[in-house]
Amino acid sequence: MANKIEDLVEEQVVRWHGVEPPNAAGHDYAKGMAGLIASFEKLRGELQFEDEPSSFEAALQETKERAP
Amino acid sequence: MNAVDAPAAPLTHLTLVEAADGVSSGAFSAVELTDAAFKAFKASDRALNSVIALEEAEALEIAAALDKERNDGRLRGPLHGVPLAHKDMYYRAGKITTCGSEVRRDFRPTYTSTAIARLEAAGSVTLGTLNMAEFAQNPTGHNAHFGHCRNPWHTDYCPGGSSSGSGAAVAARFIYGALGSDTGGSIRMPASMCGVTGIKPTQTRVSRYGAMPLSFMADNVGPLARTARDCARLLKAIAGHDPADPTSAKEPVPDYEAALDGDIRGMRIGIPTNFFFDGADTDVVRAVDAAAEVLSSRGANVVRIAIPHMDAVSTYGAIISRVEGSTIHAQWMRTRPQDYSIALGARFYAGLSIPAAYYVEALSRRGPILRALGREVFDKADVFVTPTIRIKTPTLAATDIDAGAPGAIDAFNMLAANTRAINYMGLPAVSVPCGFDGDGLPIGFQVVGRPFAEGRILKIADAYQRDTDWHRRRPTLRGA
Numbered sequence: 082m083a084n085k086i087e088d089l090v091e092e093q094v095v096r097w098h099g100v101e102p103p104n105a106a107g108h109d110y111a112k113g114m115a116g117l118i119a120s121f122e123k124l125r126g127e128l129q130f131e132d133e134p135s136s137f138e139a140a141l142q143e144t145k146e147r148a149p
Numbered sequence: 150m151n152a153v154d155a156p157a158a159p160l161t162h163l164t165l166v167e168a169a170d171g172v173s174s175g176a177f178s179a180v181e182l183t184d185a186a187f188k189a190f191k192a193s194d195r196a197l198n199s200v201i202a203l204e205e206a207e208a209l210e211i212a213a214a215l216d217k218e219r220n221d222g223r224l225r226g227p228l229h230g231v232p233l234a235h236k237d238m239y240y241r242a243g244k245i246t247t248c249g250s251e252v253r254r255d256f257r258p259t260y261t262s263t264a265i266a267r268l269e270a271a272g273s274v275t276l277g278t279l280n281m282a283e284f285a286q287n288p289t290g291h292n293a294h295f296g297h298c299r300n301p302w303h304t305d306y307c308p309g310g311s312s313s314g315s316g317a318a319v320a321a322r323f324i325y326g327a328l329g330s331d332t333g334g335s336i337r338m339p340a341s342m343c344g345v346t347g348i349k350p351t352q353t354r355v356s357r358y359g360a361m362p363l364s365f366m367a368d369n370v371g372p373l374a375r376t377a378r379d380c381a382r383l384l385k386a387i388a389g390h391d392p393a394d395p396t397s398a399k400e401p402v403p404d405y406e407a408a409l410d411g412d413i414r415g416m417r418i419g420i421p422t423n424f425f426f427d428g429a430d431t432d433v434v435r436a437v438d439a440a441a442e443v444l445s446s447r448g449a450n451v452v453r454i455a456i457p458h459m460d461a462v463s464t465y466g467a468i469i470s471r472v473e474g475s476t477i478h479a480q481w482m483r484t485r486p487q488d489y490s491i492a493l494g495a496r497f498y499a500g501l502s503i504p505a506a507y508y509v510e511a512l513s514r515r516g517p518i519l520r521a522l523g524r525e526v527f528d529k530a531d532v533f534v535t536p537t538i539r540i541k542t543p544t545l546a547a548t549d550i551d552a553g554a555p556g557a558i559d560a561f562n563m564l565a566a567n568t569r570a571i572n573y574m575g576l577p578a579v580s581v582p583c584g585f586d587g588d589g590l591p592i593g594f595q596v597v598g599r600p601f602a603e604g605r606i607l608k609i610a611d612a613y614q615r616d617t618d619w620h621r622r623r624p625t626l627r628g629a
Contacts, residue, residue, distance in 0.1 A: 089502075090499060090502040093501075093502045094498060094499075094501045094502050097501070098479055098482075098483070098501045099483050100479065100482045100483055100486070100497075100498055100501055101486065102498060103482075103486055103489070103491070103494035103495055103498050104491050104494060104495055105553070106491050106492060106494075106495035106550050106551075106553075106558070107494065107495035107498040107499060108495075109495070109558055110495045110496055110498065110499035110500075110558065111498070111499045111502065113499065113558065114499060114502060114503075117464070117467070117468065117503070117507075120460070120463075120464040121464060121507055121510070123460060123464075124460065124461050124464060124510075127461060127514070128510050128513060128514055131513075135513070135516045135517060136516055137352075137512070137515040137516045137519065137575065138353070139516065140515070140516035140517075140519040140520050140523075140575075141351065141352065141353065141398075141519070141575055141600040141601075142600075143520060143523065144519055144520060144522065144523030144527065144599055144600055145351075145400070145599055145600040145601045145602075146598065146599040146600065146601050146602035146604075146605060
C-alpha cells in the first residue's frame, strides 16, 4: 500500500473508478485528504449506533418554524 | 435622496418590486423594461462577462405580448412584465443549457425547470442565461470555458460563485433579479461579494426539477435580487410542492412580502460565539457587529450563543457535495477529462477517494445535529446572524487554481466555511449587504432561521434594509 496519502488516493481512484490523476492540482487536492482524515479522527465516537432510522427530513419537520 | 428615488433614475435602477408594480399600474411597459435591460447589458457587460446567452428578439416579443395582456386588463401574476435572467443551469425545453461547462456546451434539455416555469407563469420575461462556475462548483466566479465573471465593484475581484453572473448582473443593474443555486453558498457568496440580497431557502422548500444536479442532499434553488422584499416576491413565486420533484416539501407557502412590516421587536437574534467568526477579517467583524446594532435598535434582543457540533458540521458539510458531485461526474471524468477545467477535474478526482463510510457518517448525523440545534440554539434565539463570508473578497488572480495561484485551494475552503455549514443543516439563510471592506468590495451578513422560517429571516432582512442603504448603492465599474 502506498505510504503517501496522494499515492493512496491515486491507487484508489484509478483502481476503483478508472479515473486518472488529471493534473498537479489534483495532486494538491489528494494531499488535502490527510486533513480530512484528521478531522474524521477527531469525531470518532460521536456517531452512535441507532436502533431506529433517523431521517433528516423528519428532523426538518420536528425543528421547523411554527406559525404564531 | 438616493438614486432609486430620484425622478430621473433610469428604469434599470428600480427594484424588482418597483418595476413590477410600475408595469401593473401602467407607469411603464414590459417592453420598456426589457429594452432598458438589454441596453444595459450591451453597454457594460463586456467588462463583467455576466452573460452566457441573451435572447433579445424572443424576449421583446414576449414582453409585447404581456403588455397587450395588461392593456386588455389581464395580469399573469406579481412579476408581470419583469425582465429576469438566470444562472445557466435551469433547463428550458429546446434551449441550450451549458451549466457553465464544456461538457454541456451544446446540451438542449427537452423539458423546463419548475422554477423557471413558475417565474414565467407569474409574468416574468426571461432574457437569457447567466455565467456561472463550471457545474456550479466554485465560490469565486472563475470559468475556464466561458471566461471569468467579474465583480461590478472592481473587475479584478471575484464576483463570488457559483451563481457569479446572477450576482454581478443584479448588482450592475442589468436585471431586477435572477435565479441562483446554493449547494454550499452559491447564492449567498455572490450576493455578499456583489452587494445584493440572496436567499437560500430551507432544503426541499423549492422544487429542483429541471435544475442541474450537483448534490441531491444539499442543492437548493433560490433568487438573488436587490432587496429582501424583491427576494420575498420571487421566492413566493417559486416555492411550494411540485409533483415533478417528490423531494419538495408540502409545507404551505406564506405570503412573505405581506409580512414585511419592519416590526422585529422582541425577536431574539443570536450571535455565535464559536466557529463563524474564526479568522474573520476585522472589516467583516466590524460590519456584522454594526448590523447587529441596527437590528437591536429596532427592538430585537441580541444574545450571544454557542452553536453546537460545529466541528462535525464543518467536516461533514465539506464532503457531501464533493462525494455526490464526483460520483455523478465519474463517467465524464473517465471519457472526457480534457473537457473539465484544471480546478474542477482536480476536485472531482480527489473526491472519488472519499470512503463511503465517511459519506454515510456525514449523512447519518445530519438529523441528530439538526435536532441538537433546535434544542440548543432555536430555543434561545429565533435566528442567528453570521458573516456570510469571513474574509474580504479576494481577487480572481489570487484564487485562480488553474493558474497555480498559491493557497487558492485553502481560500476556496475559507470562502465557503460559513455558508456550507448552513447547507449541511438544511436551514434557510438570507445574505444581506452590510458595508464595504478596505478595498471597496461589499460585505454581507447572513440571517439563519429554523427550517421553513423564510418569512422570519426575510422580515429581519427587510427591517435592516429600512434603516440602511447598503443595498441601494450602485457600483461604477472600476478596473474595466
